[in-house]
Amino acid sequence: MLKNIDAGVLNITFDDAGPADGWPVILLHGFPYDIQAYADIIPGLASNGARVITPYLRGFGPTRFLSTTTPRSGQQAAIAHDLLALMDALEIKSAILVGYDWGGRAACIVAALWPERVRGLVSIGSYAIQDIAAAMKPAAPEAEVPYWYQYYFHSERGRNALIQQRQSVCELLWRQWSPTWNFTPQAFETSSQSWSNPDFVEVVLHSYRHRFGLVEGDIAYEATEAALAELPSINVPTIAVDGGDDGLLLGGTRSHAPKFCSSYHYRRIEGAGHNLPQEAPLQLVQLILELV
Secondary structure, three states, rough: OOEEEOOOOOEEEEEEEEEOOEEEEEEOOOOOOOOHOOOOOOHHHHHOOOOEEOOOOOOOOOEEEEOOOOOOOOOOHHHHHHHHHHHHHOOOOOOEEEEEEEHHHHHHHHHHHHHHHHEEOOOOOOOOOOHHHHHHOOHHHHHHHHHHHHOOOOHHHHHHHHHOOOHHHHHHHHHOOOOOOOOOHHHHHHHHHHOOOHHHHHHHHHHHHHOOOOOOOOOHHHHHHHHHHHHHHOOOOEEEEEEEEOOOOOOHHHHHHHHEOOEEEEEEEEEOOOOHHHHOOOHHHHHHOOOO
16 A cells, blocks of 8 residues: 655655564665566565565655755665655664665665664665765776666766656666566556656766766765765675676676675576566565565
8 A cells, every 4th residue: 555654854655565563674676666666576575474665765756855955866875864764754663674776775775874773684786885986996898888877867968868768768778687577568657657756857867976976965964975985884684686687787796795794695586687576576575584
């Protein structure tokens, strides 16, 4: 059931499923996706006693800023604070966090900086905290290619593409990042409705510009960004997982293992790409249940 609640600087819309007194799990989507990524996961968790909270991130779907003066930041610290604010508003002291892409980054940050709020972590893409200080260090040319969209969004040409050709840009990303996923036009159309949020463009552009140090962040998150600049380790029980066909995280993220200091298991799901929750829901449910 969709609900909404004031949490921090947002009115967050979220799906709330399962028993109200169940063990809490929060499912966090990425860009350019939405909560539909978890549609086939929610019932499996709820039937196993979970209270499943699946929010629309800032800039997506019906989630809205409470004030016109709040910066439309997409920086990593902002998304993490949104997650904390939602947990506070719902009076959830601690939860299992599950996320990928932007959502995985929020989950990793909360696990790293506020471990008492995290019972366990399923991080699709492993350690997702951004090393902004090193963002201008080039990778091998072939490794840069999948990130063309980020460099595109640094320009006004990229802004105009998000405004004028949003669905085409995002559909291309879906296909490149999940080359073996034959998603239906209906599945794409359902998620694409979430990108009509009036703040989508500004939040997305800020996210991809801030992570390269090209724009200033929201001063409200300055202390958190300073803590993240230290690239803190994660000390909660973690299952890190990659899609074997992920067209963005080439080579996988097994090398991230040293950043996890509690119980840690790495898994790779073949036949799935970047949007792993929607591509391999049954396998992901089983991984989540391993942390219960």
